Amino acid sequence: MLSTTLRCAWCSSLFPPLSFSTKPLSSSSSSSSSLHYSPWSGLQSWRENPLNKYRLWGPNGPEPLPPSPCTPLEVCEGPMALASSLAEMGSLVLSTSDPLTKSKLSHLAYSxxxxxxxxxxxxxxxxxPARPAKPQLVSPKEIPAPKNSGLPLNxxxxxxxxxxxLNAIDLAWDTVVxxxxxxxxxxxxxxxxxxHVADDESRHFAWCSQRLAELGFNYGDMPAHNLLWRECAKSSNNVAARLxxxxxxxxxxGLDAGPRLVQKLIGFGDSRTSNIVARIADEEVAHVAVGVHWFVSVCQKMARAPCSTFKDLLKxxxxELKGPFNYSARDEAGIPRDWYDTSSTPEVKQDKSEPLSQVYERLACIISMENENSSLNRPPG
Structure with a gap:
């Protein structure tokens, strides 16, 4: 996709260039539910939580790992121990192929x-991101049905x-880096x-990997698809599209599918796995809430209506946006229904008076001016 580097001509030396799509998107007003969304009530508490070390699933739920020598060695020593910034550590996580090591390094980086x-x-x-030799990545049509996979349903x-x-660990770190x-x-x-999202996802993978081992299997025992990374890759030039x-x-x-998966596992008779999945689904609310918060923030900086911008970026x-939707979980996470459910509100007329690229350029200039004022007001030394 073509992109353009937007700078304010008179202040280019003060503001780093940022690439956005050149394709004009419509600018439109949106309903009050989109402009004044209700954020997840637990977002600030989630941010302020202490480091979560409950990376083992015990008899009664999450437990901290027992003290042990640091293994594998690369988790304790090597480039990760020498990295001096969050972005540098995130790049190292992305470059790690072994899944369990990636999970441990993700936690170490955030810690x-x-x-x-x-x-x-x-x-x-x-x-x-680096990937292990297994699972083999195939098209979604080539993923075997449960009865042909060689694995029991759970x-x-x-x-x-x-x-x-595992993909979610990489998706979060790729956004950071x-x-x-x-x-x-x-x-x-x-x-x-x-x-923080990447740290949560690394813990979720550790729980899944542990439970698979308890069932006598390993991650990589059946093929998988690469759709998640494909969605990530095509939004690599636009932070709003990534969100x-x-x-x-x-x-x-995940909010939509989680409850259905829990019920299937309960029906299968595996309450331990269903409890793990239920806990993961519950914690995913925070991750969606983070996306809503920062998408609204970016739209506000661009003076754009979140609802119409969301729909324009989908196109x-x-x-692809498809149901069925878990409305209660999505409401809790703070996604206004008129963003994703066309039946919830009447269609809003679009005002195509201003291309989105012009809005990006105006945003660049405003932020550059703020940076300049900040530099002028900063005490010398």
Whole structure:
């Protein structure tokens, strides 16, 4: 997709360029539910929570890992121990192929950033995250049906969830690393939230991997698809599109599917796995809420209506939005229904008077002016 580098001509030296799509998108007003959304009530508490070390699923639920020597070695030593910024550590996680090591490094990276107060920094994300030799990645049509997979139904569903959670680690870290050059625009809170999401996802993968092993299987025992990373890759040049494609569509699908998966596992007679899945689904509310918060924030900076911008980006980036929807979970996470459910509100007339690219340019100039004023008001030394 073509892109343009937008700068304010008179202040280009003060503001780093940011690439956006050149395709004009409509500018439109939106309903009050979109402009004044109700954020998830637990968002601030989630942000302020201490580091979550409950990475083992015990007899009664999550438990902290028992003290043990640091293994594998690369988790304790090597590049991760020497990294000096959040973005640099995120790039190392993305470059790690072994799933369990990736999970442990993800937790270590977030822990180091929280406890050592490291800067966001600036790093380059790999073109695609490192992956293990297994599972074999195939098209969705080639994923075997449960009866042909060689796994019992509970292990089959758990393997699929483990694949989602492993991808989710990379999706969150890619957002941190890829947009790290624009930390002054987005603010530290953006990167703190998505590093926190990556830490949650690494814990979820650890639970899935542990339970698979208890059932006598491993992640990689059946093929999987690469749809999640494909959605991530096509939004690599636009932070607003990334927020739409990943937390507001892909992660929101987890809110839709979670309860159904729990009921299937209960019907299968596996209460231990159903409890793990229920806990993961419950914690995904925070991740969708983070996406809503930062999407609304970006839209406000661009003076754009969130509802219409969400729909325009779905079309431009060919992001598929489909139900059935879990309205109660989506409401809790703060996604206004008129963003995704066309039956909830009447169609709003679109005002095509201003291309979105012009809005981006205006935003760049405004932020540049703010940066200049901040520099002028900063005490010398």
């Amino acid at each position: 180091r950033w929280r406890t050592e107060h490291l800067p966001i920094g600036d790093s380059q994300a790999p073109y695609r 292990a089959y569903m758990l393997h699929n969830l483990a694949h989602v959670e 890829r947009f790290s050059p624009y930390s002054k625009i987005l603010g530290e809170g953006f990167f703190a939230d998505f590093a 739409v494609a990943i937390p507001l569509v892909q992660e929101a699908r 431009e980036y060919n992001v």
